Amino acid sequence: MSKIKIAFDKRSSNTTKDNKYPLVLRLSHKRKTRDIPFNIHLREDQYNFETKKITGILNAVKHTKRTLKIYSNVDLWVDEHEGEIKNWDIARLKREIEQRFFNIAPSRTILSYGAVYLNRLRLEKRFSTADSYEDALKLLVKFKKSLKGQDDTEKIKTLYEIKDGKMQCLDEFKDWDMEIKAMDYGFVRDFKAYMSNRYESKNTPNIYLRSLQAIMNDAGNTFEDLSNHKPLSKIKKKSHANAPSPLDLDDIDRIRNLRLKPDTPIWHNHNYMLFMFNNMGMNFFDIGLIKRFQFEDNRIKYFRKKTHYEGDYFNINQNDEALEIINHYLNGQKPDDYLFPIIPNGTTPERLHLVNKARVKSFNKYAAQIAKLAGVTKKITTYTMRDTWTNIGLDMGIDIRKISSGLGHSSVQVTEKHYSQSISEKILDEINAKITGHS
Template identity: 75%
Template sequence: MATIKITFDKRASNTTKDNKFMLVLCINHNRKTRYIPFNLHLKENQYDFRTGKITGILNSVRHTKRTQKTFSDVDLWIDEHEGEIRRWDMDRLKSEIEQCFFKKSPSRTILNYGGVYLHRLRMEQRFSTASSYEDALKALIKFRKKLKGQDDTMLIKTLYEVKENGLFPLENFKDLDMEIKSIDYSFLKDFKAYMSNRYKSKNTPAMHLRSLQAIMNDAGKAFEDLKDHRPLSNFKKQSHENAPAPIELSDIHKIRKLELEPDTPIWHNRNYLLFMFNNMGMNFFDVAILKWFQFEDNRIKYFRKKTHYEGDYFSVLQNEESLNIIRHYLKDQKDEDYLFPIIPPNTTPERLHKVNNGKVKIFNKYANKIAALAGISKKITTYTLRDTWTNIGLDMGIDIRKISSGLGHSSVQVTEKHYGKSVTEKILDEINAKITES
């Protein structure tokens, strides 16, 4: 249980030249100690620890009543909230007491709470999401550097020191931190303009703003004083959809027929390409982290990494081409070994998404070499196979609801938003052909 007492802070930094010490409320909780000052410096004989009386200074009676009342109020509050306080850490308890009884505005900075939020994501092993959210905070810090006339082009590897009990802002970024309440609509408009000028991708500003909104919304749920602070609620954060760039089924056949030397990098990447296409345009990350126990009864069973928190489970029957690809890599592996030799075996969960990003670049490089060898003029990336699978399905007249289910979209509307132009073009081409040919 948390306990309190009134005492002197005798550290040199809080001691005056005439040997007066700061009177403080001392809090003990979870084997930690914190001080909250009463803004009074006294000599040792000016405070009676037995009676709690202050003497020998101006307005000593008033100061005595104030300190005694504060002590009594805090002590009663701790007793009444004992069960809840037991689950808090020391910094949370100190902040709540300062806010409630010392009229001190709490410090809710974006980097401090961002560290809390990122730590939670990392505990859930959502390292990719944590990295994306930290990128948004890095962009904010670079903007703050720009405002202060500092060099904002320097690479920021990380904003935090990682410890067992959390993520803590590095010392050299603390002067660039800011209170969440000071992040208002006007600041965000300038921040968005800064990002629009800085980043090539039109989607980056919207993505970073959504990340900041998630952090700030969570802070609003944690702290009453931030509950109604929502400067991003009416802020336009729309993404620009990347237009689908599928290749044709005939192009897939050309890729299949290519004569490539077995067990070379380009040959392996051709296998991954075809496997992705055969599995409903499976995401490259999902292919990379497949394990042998997920291949059972000629089926690949997996949760889509991007949306597995929404329960996107798939069980896909493998065609003969994919079965032949899988059999090639079967070499007495254990159930927990990766199905394909993409991710190094001892890669930690924390590094997994970073390693995958590097492998995606390698795949895209070889995919375009494959396209060139097959005489395909279009660029091929990890997204191409997903778009191609969808486009071929729509061409065949398969119900868009079934296509949407295969893609793992949360609704048909999501599918229509991304592929709506393709669907509309096909319908209009069909109508125009019928009318003009008549």
């Protein structure tokens, strides 16, 4: 049972030079105690614990009424909510009392404001972005744990719960929260070093830092006192282009010629792989989202999931190989059913990206098996067919502007950035051949 009382905080760190102590409301809950200060310092003879009266200071009667009123209100509230409070930890009990009876507003912390920001993203149905940003906050919690010498390898499923229609930080993580203003340049630099040591990819720390910066920038736009707090502005977060590892036409032919047992998982993923290649390197998620009504007159019509906000619409004529694959899956689906058995019908928008992540992992596993069976030494992932389609097109001398359009890039510059290494190599090979007179 939770108990409260008025007491002195007699710790030496809080005692004044003239031997005055802070008067506090002391909470006892689950064998733990916490103090909430009344912001009054008194000598021992200036407070009567039996009558709860304050004497010997300016406005003593006013202070007595205030402390007694808070005590009485908290005592009554604790009794009335005993059943609910017994499930809380003491940190939550303290926060609830501070906010309800001491008018202490929630602190401007990264996890609490992260809940506000992520809740907004989910209302906008940007679930994948929200999950990505939460991953950055999860890693921040792990970093804080590592600073305290605690286990930072345990998987964190989620930091938040939905309560009364809003996201709230779970109690178990509130002790790892921190004021946004406490995240200074030195802290975020150490955080980046921690991530760089944890991940092989140079891009991963930068992705998480950009996510944190988005949350902090939004907090700065909301709270004037945070508007100039930009510790991440001096930290380099530039993306590093990943060198594509495309297949060549011989590799594609070897994959095409594989004979696999129909209706097995590896057979389905073999179909998806070839369908991606035949549709300009279509994204795996986009394949999963294609519905029956989007296939008409031998054409697939769809908006690219990653850039649908920009209006990226495709209307692709299906070649014989793609049509053969599609015909495997035409089984009287309703117009709004998914064409391919990647995402189950009825999957909620909140779960779409989670299901896709699981299917991508499965695809990559079977892609490795397919590569081995076909004698392809290069690693195949969901991105490989996109890189392969692009690279073969560049080899054929197709105008990069047309390739850029097929990829759904916002500009040729984006294509050049992603495939700069391949483009540079081809240009240099062509120049070298002309100069040396050898093709």
